[in-house]
Amino acid sequence: MKSRYQYRIYPTDQQCRNLAKVFGCVRVVWNDALSLCKQSEKLPKLGDLQKVCITQAKLTEQRQWLSHVSNIPLQQSIADLGVAYKNFFDSLKGKRKGAKVRPPKFKKKDNHQTARFRKGGFSIKRGKVYLAKIGNLKTQWSRPLPSEPSSVTAIRDRAGRYFLSFVVEIEPEIKPVLNASIGIDLGLKTFAVLSTGEKVSSPDYSFLERKIRRNQRSLSRRVKGSKRREKMRLRVARLKSKQRDIRFLFSA
Structure with missing residues (x-):
C-alpha cells in the first residue's frame, strides 16, 4: 500500500x-x-x-x-x-x-x-x-x-x-489482538472516555487560542497589501501551525 x-x-x-x-x-x-x-x-x-x-x-x-x-x-x-x-x-x-x-x-x-x-x-x-x-x-x-x-x-x-x-x-502491519476491544467516547472538555472508566484529558490550548484571537484582531485592522499586514498574517499562521502540531502529536 x-x-x-x-x-x-x-x-x-x-x-x-x-x-x-x-x-x-x-x-x-x-x-x-x-x-x-x-x-x-x-x-x-x-x-x-x-x-x-x-x-x-x-x-x-x-x-x-x-x-x-x-x-x-x-x-x-x-x-x-x-x-x-x-x-x-x-x-x-x-x-x-x-x-x-x-x-x-x-x-x-x-x-x-x-x-x-x-x-x-x-x-x-x-x-x-x-x-x-x-x-x-x-x-x-x-x-x-x-x-x-x-x-x-x-x-x-x-x-x-x-x-x-x-x-x-509500505507493507501493512498486522498486529495480534492482545486485549478485548473497548469503547471510546470522544468529547470536548475531555478528549476521550474509555469503556473501562479511564479518562484521557485534552491538551490545554487556552493560551495559544487567546494569542491567536488577539493577533487576528490586530490583523483585521491592518491595511490590505501592506507589509505590516503580511507580517501579522505570518505571525497568525505560525501560531495556528503550532496549534495543529500539538494536536497532531497528541492524537498520534
Missing part, C-alpha cells in the same frame, strides 16, 4: 527563490490547462495539454519564463489535473466511494504552494534531497524512509515553512 512520509527542509535564500519560481510556474500551467478543458466540448488529451500549455507556451513572450524551471513538475501538474478530472467523473458515475468529488478549480496565488517531482526530477544522496534546478536541500530526517520513493512533493505552508512529502510503498 502507498503512504506519505513528510519531512521538514531548510532551503537557502536562493533555493527559496527557485522554489517560488517552480510553485508559480506549476500554478500557471495548471490554470492554463484547466481553462482549455473548460472551453472544450470534449476533454483534451493530456499529451495535447502538455504540448499547448508547456511546449508551445515556452515559445511565447507571455510564458517564456516557464523554461527557467524543470519541465518535470510542469508535466506532473497536468498529469495531476487529469487525475482530478478522473476522480470527479468516477464520483459522478458512482464508481468512487466516499464523499462526492468536486470538479477541479483554478489555483490561487495563496500562501500554501506545492510542486510534485517524479523520478528523474529528484534523488537522495548523503542525507540530502536533490531537486532538479533547485539543488541539494538540507532535510531533517525525523524517521527513515521504508522504501524508495516514487515521487516527492515540495510544500510551502502558510507559516512559511518548507516540507518534502514522499510517496512510498
Whole structure:
C-alpha cells in the first residue's frame, strides 16, 4: 500500500527563490490547462495539454519564463489535473466511494504552494534531497524512509515553512489482538472516555487560542497589501501551525 512520509527542509535564500519560481510556474500551467478543458466540448488529451500549455507556451513572450524551471513538475501538474478530472467523473458515475468529488478549480496565488517531482526530477544522496534546478536541500530526517520513493512533493505552508512529502510503498502491519476491544467516547472538555472508566484529558490550548484571537484582531485592522499586514498574517499562521502540531502529536 502507498503512504506519505513528510519531512521538514531548510532551503537557502536562493533555493527559496527557485522554489517560488517552480510553485508559480506549476500554478500557471495548471490554470492554463484547466481553462482549455473548460472551453472544450470534449476533454483534451493530456499529451495535447502538455504540448499547448508547456511546449508551445515556452515559445511565447507571455510564458517564456516557464523554461527557467524543470519541465518535470510542469508535466506532473497536468498529469495531476487529469487525475482530478478522473476522480470527479468516477464520483459522478458512482464508481468512487466516499464523499462526492468536486470538479477541479483554478489555483490561487495563496500562501500554501506545492510542486510534485517524479523520478528523474529528484534523488537522495548523503542525507540530502536533490531537486532538479533547485539543488541539494538540507532535510531533517525525523524517521527513515521504508522504501524508495516514487515521487516527492515540495510544500510551502502558510507559516512559511518548507516540507518534502514522499510517496512510498509500505507493507501493512498486522498486529495480534492482545486485549478485548473497548469503547471510546470522544468529547470536548475531555478528549476521550474509555469503556473501562479511564479518562484521557485534552491538551490545554487556552493560551495559544487567546494569542491567536488577539493577533487576528490586530490583523483585521491592518491595511490590505501592506507589509505590516503580511507580517501579522505570518505571525497568525505560525501560531495556528503550532496549534495543529500539538494536536497532531497528541492524537498520534
